[in-house]
Amino acid sequence: MAQATIGDSEFDRDTAVTPRPDHQGGPGVFDAHLSQGWTILRAVNGGYLLATAARALGQVLPHPDPFTITAHYLTPSGPGPAVIRTDVIRTGRTMSTGQARLLQTDSAGHEVERLRVTASYGDLDGLPDDVRTSAKPFAIPPYERCLGRADGPDVASASPFSSGSTEITERLDIRLDPETARWALGAPSGRGEIRAWFGLADGRDADPLSLLLAVDALPPTAFDLGLGGWVPTVELTVHVRQRPAPGPLRIAVSTRNLAGGFLEEDGEVWDSEDRLVAQSRQLARVLLP
Template sequence: MTEFEQGTAVARRAGAPGVYDAELDAGWRIGGGINGGLLLSLVGRALGDHLGEAGGHPQPVSLSGYYVSPSRPGPAEVHVEQIRSGRTLSTGAATLRQTADDGTSVERLRVLAGYGDLSRSDEDVRTSAKPPQLPPVEQCIGTDAAPPQFLASAELLQRLDLRLDPAYVGWALGKPSGEGKIQGWLRMADGHEPDPLLLLFAVDALPPTTFDLGLFGWTPTVELTVHVRALPAPGWLRVVHSTRNLAGGFLEEDCEIWDSNDRLVAQSRQLAVVPR
């Protein structure tokens, strides 16, 4: 079992249909809590198990998650409900909960999702999207160039092989481009090949675009919507993050993920809090 599979593992609770137990590993932390993409992948695994059995639709097509409170390492539980099962899609809802110090159950994440069969995603493709032009992997910069204070609070980077485009890492030298863009090559350090659940994590795996605006610190996700467009091919992923509007203490962050076959395999948008 790979580190990603371990980090997103869920187990059906005996005698409790739709309830899954999980363990949130501290090795996936960033800032004050577990990475939001990792949480979405974990909930996505529970949804796929439940909807795959109930409706024959095991793979995520669209997920929208609202991050209600910061998660923390330790036990968690996922409650899954099937809302509808159709010919093409099944719709489900899920919540991720943890027990607080006072014994109360606290909601961390709430997700509404559509699940289907991605095996037909290559049958009819009409797109004007173009893959990003990145320097070769060996000419890109590893995450060890990130600000020390960021690395100290981002354990998950140890699980990644991430190489950033030098054109958008001026922030590491105190010279951000101001474009609000970060892009690079991504794969898992332990060799876990891309799959639909990994894409849910990858859309939130790069440093925040606020770095390229000269703003450092934790950027908590408020809401994250991911569209999985195809089964990814093995190999490196190319990930592009950008923002166009920072206002009122929030910013949007758009993401595209391209696989080794130049296929756009995932798109996302999230709303996040501007770091203090």
């Protein structure tokens, strides 16, 4: 099978948005179809939703790339039709800011808001080359020594909520660091850390939009704390720092504080040239069985 390319892959097709004509609610209104293929357990994956909303914002803002994007997840999204309503808040010479709301129609015919996003866009290719950082790539075994789907139980079967969809796992190439995958064997470390190699299963290289998926694609850190169950995202912020080089990504997520049924997850994404290309933080609920 030939490797998929940016713009011609399942991810691109499934995050596609179609602008409505002015007489049907436009401008700035888009139709989308949330694919069953990006579902996990009970709902559509939050990173996939964020990438879809970001694609719509990229069509109304004058700059091409999300620099910082924040999403609040209001109600669970399901596969099927969705509408994205965008607003341009401000445009400037080097950055522009907008808002997007993703909505679906419920069984009673009412429009329900699923996701609200605010983002500032710019041009990653126009950033200066200077880098002054103390950040260093984290240690992880080589790809071939890490654990994939064929090496053990997948996310859903390791969770008490084992009923539900795991279709997203067929679209991702995730190889977990064995040191942070012991929860799958019933021996979590208790440190709240997950590290992995990441790519799309069809071989498509990463771009700024797929980074929004990547930061929310790993098993939740709650598993490494010895907790199972659904961990829905409440809020997710992503900073895209550079356009990723071709090749697999390395992702690390960690939590330091679980309290009151909520935890934070801090993430960092490194590309094949050892560059920090994205950072994230999310607040998530821990729903115990």
